[in-house]
Amino acid sequence: MLNRQGRPTAPQAHGVADPAAGMGDQAARLQGDASPVSGSAGGSHPTFTGNKALAQIEPLLFEVGRTDTTGVDLDEPEDFAPRLGGLERREPIGLPGLSEPETMRHYVRLSQQNYGIDTGLFPLGSCTMKHNARLNERMARLPGFSDVHPLQPVSTVQGALELMSELGRYLITLTNMTAVALSPKAGAHGELCGMMAIKAAIEAKGEGGTRNVVLVPDSAHGTNPATAALIGFKVKPVPAREDGWVHVEDVKERLGPDVAAIMLTNPNTCGLFEPQVVEIAKAIHDAGAYFYCDGANFNAIVGKAKPGDLGVDAMHINLHKTFSTPHGGGGPGSGPVVLSERLAPFAPVPFVRAGKGGFELVEQESDAAEKPFGRMTAFHGQMGMYVRALSYMLSHGADGMKQASEDAVLNANYIRAGLSDLLSLPFGDKPCMHEVLFDDSWLKDTGVTTLDVAKAMIDEGYHPMTMYFPLVVHGAMLIEPTESESKSSLDLFIATLRDLAMAAKNGDTERFTGAPYHAPRRRLDETRAARSPVLKWTPPVPVAEAAE
Amino acid sequence: MRYLPLSDTDRGEMLARIGVSHVDELFADVPRNLLLTEPVDLPRRKGELDVERILSRMSAKNVPASSVPFFVGAGAYKHHVPATVDHLIQRSEFLTSYTPYQPEIAQGTLQYLFEFQTQVAALTGMDVANASMYDGSTGTGEAVLMAHRVTKRRKAVLSGGLHPHYADVVKTLSDMASDETVILSPDVAGTEDILSQIDDKTSCVVVQTPDVFGNMRDLKPIADKAHQHGALLIAVFTEVVSLGLLKSPGSMGADIVVGEGQSIGNALNFGGPYVGLFATQSKYIRQMPGRLCGETVDADGNRGFVLTLSTREQHIRRDKATSNICTNSGLCSLAFTIHMTLLGEAGLTRLARINHANAVKLADLLGQVKGVEVLNRTFFNEFTVKLAKPAADVVERLADKGVLAGVPVSRLMPGAGLDNLLLVASTEVNTDDDRAAFVAALKEVL
Numbered sequence: 001m002l003n004r005q006g007r008p009t010a011p012q013a014h015g016v017a018d019p020a021a022g023m024g025d026q027a028a029r030l031q032g033d034a035s036p037v038s039g040s041a042g043g044s045h046p047t048f049t050g051n052k053a054l055a056q057i058e059p060l061l062f063e064v065g066r067t068d069t070t071g072v073d074l075d076e077p078e079d080f081a082p083r084l085g086g087l088e089r090r091e092p093i094g095l096p097g098l099s100e101p102e103t104m105r106h107y108v109r110l111s112q113q114n115y116g117i118d119t120g121l122f123p124l125g126s127c128t129m130k131h132n133a134r135l136n137e138r139m140a141r142l143p144g145f146s147d148v149h150p151l152q153p154v155s156t157v158q159g160a161l162e163l164m165s166e167l168g169r170y171l172i173t174l175t176n177m178t179a180v181a182l183s184p185k186a187g188a189h190g191e192l193c194g195m196m197a198i199k200a201a202i203e204a205k206g207e208g209g210t211r212n213v214v215l216v217p218d219s220a221h222g223t224n225p226a227t228a229a230l231i232g233f234k235v236k237p238v239p240a241r242e243d244g245w246v247h248v249e250d251v252k253e254r255l256g257p258d259v260a261a262i263m264l265t266n267p268n269t270c271g272l273f274e275p276q277v278v279e280i281a282k283a284i285h286d287a288g289a290y291f292y293c294d295g296a297n298f299n300a301i302v303g304k305a306k307p308g309d310l311g312v313d314a315m316h317i318n319l320h321k322t323f324s325t326p327h328g329g330g331g332p333g334s335g336p337v338v339l340s341e342r343l344a345p346f347a348p349v350p351f352v353r354a355g356k357g358g359f360e361l362v363e364q365e366s367d368a369a370e371k372p373f374g375r376m377t378a379f380h381g382q383m384g385m386y387v388r389a390l391s392y393m394l395s396h397g398a399d400g401m402k403q404a405s406e407d408a409v410l411n412a413n414y415i416r417a418g419l420s421d422l423l424s425l426p427f428g429d430k431p432c433m434h435e436v437l438f439d440d441s442w443l444k445d446t447g448v449t450t451l452d453v454a455k456a457m458i459d460e461g462y463h464p465m466t467m468y469f470p471l472v473v474h475g476a477m478l479i480e481p482t483e484s485e486s487k488s489s490l491d492l493f494i495a496t497l498r499d500l501a502m503a504a505k506n507g508d509t510e511r512f513t514g515a516p517y518h519a520p521r522r523r524l525d526e527t528r529a530a531r532s533p534v535l536k537w538t539p540p541v542p543v544a545e546a547a548e
Numbered sequence: 549m550r551y552l553p554l555s556d557t558d559r560g561e562m563l564a565r566i567g568v569s570h571v572d573e574l575f576a577d578v579p580r581n582l583l584l585t586e587p588v589d590l591p592r593r594k595g596e597l598d599v600e601r602i603l604s605r606m607s608a609k610n611v612p613a614s615s616v617p618f619f620v621g622a623g624a625y626k627h628h629v630p631a632t633v634d635h636l637i638q639r640s641e642f643l644t645s646y647t648p649y650q651p652e653i654a655q656g657t658l659q660y661l662f663e664f665q666t667q668v669a670a671l672t673g674m675d676v677a678n679a680s681m682y683d684g685s686t687g688t689g690e691a692v693l694m695a696h697r698v699t700k701r702r703k704a705v706l707s708g709g710l711h712p713h714y715a716d717v718v719k720t721l722s723d724m725a726s727d728e729t730v731i732l733s734p735d736v737a738g739t740e741d742i743l744s745q746i747d748d749k750t751s752c753v754v755v756q757t758p759d760v761f762g763n764m765r766d767l768k769p770i771a772d773k774a775h776q777h778g779a780l781l782i783a784v785f786t787e788v789v790s791l792g793l794l795k796s797p798g799s800m801g802a803d804i805v806v807g808e809g810q811s812i813g814n815a816l817n818f819g820g821p822y823v824g825l826f827a828t829q830s831k832y833i834r835q836m837p838g839r840l841c842g843e844t845v846d847a848d849g850n851r852g853f854v855l856t857l858s859t860r861e862q863h864i865r866r867d868k869a870t871s872n873i874c875t876n877s878g879l880c881s882l883a884f885t886i887h888m889t890l891l892g893e894a895g896l897t898r899l900a901r902i903n904h905a906n907a908v909k910l911a912d913l914l915g916q917v918k919g920v921e922v923l924n925r926t927f928f929n930e931f932t933v934k935l936a937k938p939a940a941d942v943v944e945r946l947a948d949k950g951v952l953a954g955v956p957v958s959r960l961m962p963g964a965g966l967d968n969l970l971l972v973a974s975t976e977v978n979t980d981d982d983r984a985a986f987v988a989a990l991k992e993v994l
Contacts, residue, residue, distance in 0.1 A: 050850075057850075061663045061889055070895035072630060074976070077905035082793075084904070085764040085926035087757075089795050094670045097892015100632055107636045107660070107886055114656035116644035124646060131551050132644050135596050141634075144607030149620045150819030151955045152611065153947045159609030160818050166606075173590055185682035185820065188862070188874040196724050216867075226862035226872035230693075231724040235867040273577035304575060309582045328637075328879030329657040330647035330839065332682070332821030348720070364962055374720030378623055378685035378713035378808075379819025387603065394602060397593030400549040402584075406571045407554050410562055413574055417566045431566075431574045458653055466649075469863070486553035487562060514847070519652040522847035526651075529844035529856040533833065535676045536666035 055520060058109040062537040065096025071103050113520040114329070115463050121485060121493055125435045125466035125478025126221070126269060128299045128321035130408075135395065136324065136388035145387045150379035154361050160383065161359035164352045167390045171317060171338055174401070176308030179344035181337045181351065183381035187296060190316025190335025191227040191263075193348060193376050197314055197339060198261050198290045199231060200346040200373035211260040211289070217246050219270055219470040224263040224294060233260060240472035244270040244427035244437075248279040255287040265294035266310070267301065267433040269470040270426070271412065271478065281311025290314065290343070298322045299482070300409055300434035303402030313340040319382070323389035334385035345370040350380050407483035408434040411490060415479055418494035422501040426473045434482070440475025448504045450475040452512035459511075459518045460496050549593055611952065613816060617982035619910070621930045621973025622760065622955040623684070623711050623786040624819065625811045628977055633813050633886045637879050647839075647875065651854040652846070657878065658853035661841040664885040671791045672805040673798025674827035678838040680881040681824030681873070684808030685717045688754065688784055690837045690871055691806045691826065692718050695752035695780045696727060697835050697870065703728040704752050705745045708735030709759025711786055712960045718754070734957075734964050736923060736932060738763030743773045750777055752804075756784040757797070760960070761971070762927035764794070771801025780804060788812055788825065789975075790928040792900030804828045812891075813883030823880035834860060837871035899976060903929040907974040913987050914972070919994035923969075930973040932957070935994065939970040942993055949989045 050057045082088060098106060115122070122129035140146060148157050168180040181197075184190035195214075202211045214228040217238040225235040236259075238250055246264060262284050267273045274280070281291045293307055293315040299322045301307075307315050319325045319334040327333075339347055349372045350363045361380070365372045396404060409432075416436040420429050424442040440450045454464030454477075466478040481490060503511050516522065554562075559571070568574060575583055594602075613626045620626070637643065641656055648654030648661075661679045668677035681687035692704045704722065706715050706729060715731050722729040732740055738759055746753060753774050757765035771781040783797035785807035797805040809823040810816075828836055834857065842856035862869040891899060907929040915922045919936030935942055939956035946953040957969035974983075 058659070060659070062666065065889065065892065067893040070892045070898075071632075071890035072895045072899070074895060074898045074902060076898060077902050080901055080905055081908065082904060083908060083924075083926050084794065084928065085766070087764050087766060087795050087926075089791075089793060091799075093792075093796075093893050093896070095667060095888065095891075095893040095896060097895055098889050100630070100890065103886065103890050104632060104636070106889070108639070110656040110659055111636070111639045111641040112656065113653075113659070114641035114645045115650075115653040116641045118640035118644045122644075122646070124649070127646055129644075129646060133551060135599060137638060137643075139600070139603045142604060142607035143612035143614065144610035145603075146815040146817055147612035147614050147626075148610045148818045149613055149618075149624055149626065149816045149952070151622055151624070151959065152613075152620055152952055153944055155944065156611040156947055156952065157818065159606040162609065163603075163606050170590060173588055185686060186873075186875045188872045189682060189686070192872060196720070199724055221874075222862040222864065222866045222869065223872050223874050225867035226865070226869040229867040229869075230872050231721075232726055273575070275577040275579075278579055278582070301575075301578070303588055304584055305578050305582050306584070306588075310579075326643045326879065327646040329642055329645045329654075329882065330878035331680070331875040332823075332877045332880055333875050334821075363959070366962065374723065375713065375716040376686075376720070377683060377717060377820070378711065382820040383818035384815075384821050391599055391603060394591070394594050394599045395551070395596070396549060398587035398590040400552070400593040401590075402587050403549055403552060407552055407559075409574050410554070410559060410566075410571055413566045414562045431568075431576060433574075454650065455652070458650065463653065464650055483552055483554075487558040489553075516652050520655050521652045521850060521852040524651045524846045524852045524854050525844045526854050526856065529842040529854045530859075533840075533856055534843040535662075535833070535840055535856075536669050537662070 056109045056112065058106060060537050061106065062096055065098045067092065067094065067096055069097040069099060071098055071100040120461055120463065121481065121489060122463040123465045123479045123481050124463065125480040126296055127466070128480060128482055129327065130324050130482040131484040132324055132326045133392065133395065136391040139391040140384050140387040145383065158358050161352045161361060163390060164386055165354070165359060167386045170390065170393050171336055174302055174306065175315065175338045176306035177338035178341040179339045179347050181339065181347045182386065183348065183350065183376045184316065184335040184337060185377055185382055186331065186333035187316055187318045187335045188223040188227060189376065190337045191223055191294065192230065194292050194314035194316055194337045195227055195231060196373050197343045197346040198292060201290065201343055202260055204371065210257055213258045214260055215251065215254055215262040217264065219268055219472045220263060220265055221269065221294060221296065228263065244272050245276065246274055246280065248276045248283055251280050252283050255283060259287060259289045261290040261292050263292045263294060265296060267297040271432040271435040271437045272427065273433055277310050285311065296321065297434065300405055302405045303398060304405050308340065313343050319385050319389040324392045325385040325388040332382060332385065334382035346373045348372050348374055348376050404483045411481040411483060411485055412436045414490055415481060415494060419497055422498055435478055435480035437473060438477045439473045442501065443475065443504060446504045447509045448512040450477055452515065453477070453500060455515035455523060456500055456512045458516040462493065462496065617951045617985045618977065619954045619972050619974060619986060620952050622960065622971050623713065623808060624816055625787055625973060625975055626816060626977055627789070627811050627975050629813055629815065629887060630890055632890060633883050636886050637883050642879065642882055648855060651852060655852060658841050660882055660885055662843065662853050664881050665841060667885060667888050668825050669827055671796065672825070672827040673796025674805055675830040676833050677825065677827035678836055678840050680876040681826050681838055682877060683820065683822040683824045684786055684806065685714045687806040687824030687826045688714045689717045689721045691782045691804045692722065692752060692754065693871070694804060694835050694837060695782060698780060698832055699751045699778060701749060701751035703730065703749050704754060705742065705750055706731045707742055707755040707759070708732035708740050709738055709761060709763065709765065710754055710756045710784060711760045714784065734961050734966060736761050736966065736969065738765060742770060746773050746777050746779055748777050750779040752780040752782050754782045754784060756786065758787065758790055758928045758930065762924050762931040764926040767797060767800035767802060782806060787929060789900050789903055792896040793904060794928065809884045813887030814880050821877060821880050823877040823884050833857065835870060838873050839876045902976045906976065906978050907931065910972065910974045910983050913983055917987060917990055917994065920990065929975055930971060933970050933972055935968050935970055937994060938967045942970065945993045946989050951986050951989045953986060
């Protein structure tokens with residue numbers, strides 16, 4: 001529904017219209033400038049508001065809030081005599097406020113348009129959407145963790161440093177590595193940290209001028225080549241083989257005195273463990289280069305294999321995947337990096353060490369006995385995530401973490417076994433790790449695409465799998481159930497996908513191409529969004545002006 | 549294990565369905581000699597009660613900001629966050645969702661990001677803002693890289709009033725990428741001559757206001773000089789509440805504005821997770837790093853939101869991307885936008901005035917103590933005092949007396965010869981009693 005200015009409308013009419021509050025579309029609606037709205041999911045029985053019982057459409061904050069409304073009680077300071085050097089703001093900002101009840105309702109309604117792990121199966125490959133235990137949230141909110149400042153005297157934060165030290169010990173034990181840099185703020189930031197350590201090590205050997213190539217398999221996450229390029233490396237691709245594995249001879253072929261490192265994801269993005277990983281590591285080391293491992297898929301092997309045993313020099317660990325710190329709609333993450341003995345001296349500041357009088361925090365390069373390459377972030381990284389991750393690890397214990405990995409792998413293979421006769425497996429019907437990859441050759445001649453299948457899954461109450469990644473497979477569908485799913489949940493999921501597969505093969509294209517029919521929105525026009533970007537709300541132009 | 553739904557019976561049936569007899573057959577590609585048969589050398593699983601005991605014991609070894617008179621700032625600030633905020637961010641649909649790759653079932657996340665972007669653009673006085681960065685410091689590093697892309701130059705000039713951690717993050721990134729970084733010496737008085745540092749090779753000037761010592765900086769002359777030479781001005785802030793009272797960086801001519809949003813909606817968390825705010829002018833949007841949310845319509849013509857302009861990003865462009873960033877600070881940006889919605893312009897302005905008024909009161913009280921000199925003529929809610937003794941020792945002794953007094957400059961800038969300087973922050977949480985306790989303890993120590 002477009003209004004007279006050609007802008008999409010927010011179909012909603014509750015509250016009192018007040019054009020001064022900037023409620024353009026809503027005001028227009030109350031003045032009869034719009035007709036009843038069908039909302040989503042087909043147009044039967046349209047409602048005046050556009051709402052459908054519990055499915056509420058929520059206008060933008062800027063369409064309901066007012067700049068003179070506040071939901072926080074604060075007293076004006078007495079005798080205000082500013083010392084701001086004449087730099088006070090003189091014009092309005094344009095920030096609407098809401099009272100507390102209105103705020104609550106606004107965000108509750110928004111939340112109800114979201115799918116989360118607590119809603120249902122979230123099989124997003126490479127993302128490890130496992131259960132987020134609320135114990136971890138409670139622990140992260142203990143005042144000794146949430147209400148301490150990073151620059152308080154070290155004597156007043158000994159428990160926080162102990163927690164960091166303990167988390168580091170757990171990560172080092174699980175990976176059999178030498179050191180850990182906790183501070184990176186996310187997976188990609190961890191990659192950057194690991195590659196910086198490698199660059200520092202190369203420069204320390206005096207080879208900075210010559211070793212500037214990084215090998216990256218075609219199946220890698222986009223962050224790998226982006227990270228390498230960001231700090232001046234040239235990226236050389238390693239092509240994918242038809243079995244989904246990286247072959248040691250393909251790596252050897254590209255090795256030379258100019259190669260700094262390989263960035264290898266293991267288990268890889270095709271859902272397979274690299275069987276030649278030890279040979280690849282050896283070849284890399286023999287050539288004087290380093291082995292960076294993308295640890296995005298660590299959840300498959302926690303307690304089953306140690307990256308350090310495989311020859312890894314640096315690996316980031318996504319605490320928000322493997323150790324269940326909540327994904328939060330896209331962050332915050334946390335990406336600690338474990339380092340081999342060869343790279344440990346270059347770990348960035350800050351880090352915790354045990355001293356005579358308790359834990360010490362090394363914040364300056366000059367205070368380190370080693371050769372830190374620098375600093376990744378202000379302060380000490382994602383403490384709130386460290387607490388949640390350690391809470392997860394303590395809960396599972398060594399036995400539970402091993403069991404979780406086994407269950408994650410078992411669940412993915414169960415889905416593979418349940419679908420292998422109807423969907424197409426690009427690398428043959430062999431065991432996968434914690435995620436299973438299908439391509440779209442099973443959709444050939446149906447008129448249905450991977451995207452359509454994903455949207456039809458939404459109607460069935462599922463969050464879709466990862467689509468079109470990895471790039472080495474046509475129309476990829478990467479399914480990662482995680483260990484959090486019960487057998488009955490998997491059985492229903494398999495049955496649903498079987499039904500969708502049969503429907504696609506039987507020519508029921510409408511079920512796919514028009515999907516989703518039942519989501520809070522029908523399919524959204526992403527092309528329009530990119531062609532003429534509207535990245536913030538702007539006050540509507542009065543209709544009279546728009547007509548000129 | 550309470551988080552694992554499968555029973556041994558389930559596992560047996562599933563292995564049979566897959567056609568293997570033992571789970572380790574699924575790990576066949578792991579070299580046999582490296583496949584662990586026993587659990588690693590860590591403790592066994594624990595129930596909730598035991599985990600709570602262990603972590604509560606660790607937590608109890610720290611001194612929470614709320615438990616003492618508290619004046620520690622320097623880039624992270626103790627503010628009061630309304631109860632509503634933490635309740636809402638813990639809603640399942642927000643907490644346990646992911647990057648909104650499937651917009652039809654992620655409108656909640658997408659709409660709040662759109663609202664967040666609008667709020668940040670308004671606060672900073674800029675055209676567009678992204679959906680947040682990891683934090684202020686990493687955002688500053690990204691801003692410098694962006695300026696290099698826009699100007700096709702490689703030299704950044706960093707003010708001596710920039711938070712040293714921010715400067716270190718920029719320098720680490722620049723050194724690795726073989727770019728040039730000029731960092732001016734610590735500028736306690738806020739009077740450095742940065743204009744003479746700008747020339748035709750300069751890609752960007754990075755200036756923080758209020759600066760790390762608390763001084764206000766007028767960005768206008770710096771912006772003008774930068775623009776004369778074809779360079780960009782990157783304006784940095786570490787205390788977002790100041791924007792409620794101060795001229796926006798955009799109105800003073802900034803090309804990129806980047807800063808820390810922790811003060812609104814987010815706890816101290818010992819340094820993270822925080823939320824980086826990043827805004828720029830429309831003409832640079834395709835050079836902007838990070839996630840962006842945009843407005844569009846669905847197949848029925850209803851308004852909806854999607855992630856957009858992703859051709860800038862790593863998952864599409866790989867080694868030619870604007871940044872390697874893959875995520876944002878989703879939940880922290882939600883906390884920010886909820887708190888900002890509760891405040892509204894009226895509340896934010898008042899909060900900023902309270903912060904400033906409390907800092908003025910504190911500065912006047914401290915200035916009357918023998919052996920204390922307040923160095924700032926201008927400040928927002930943080931200022932620098934010169935003590936008669938090394939600040940690090942004073943802070944330790946005050947901590948023993950139950951007052952957390954601030955950040956010794958020597959902790960941020962060791963070896964700069966500023967050992968007697970102390971950064972003192974004051975927010976709405978400080979009371980007359982807090983201030984009196986601080987003054988009394990200081991008199992005993994000096």
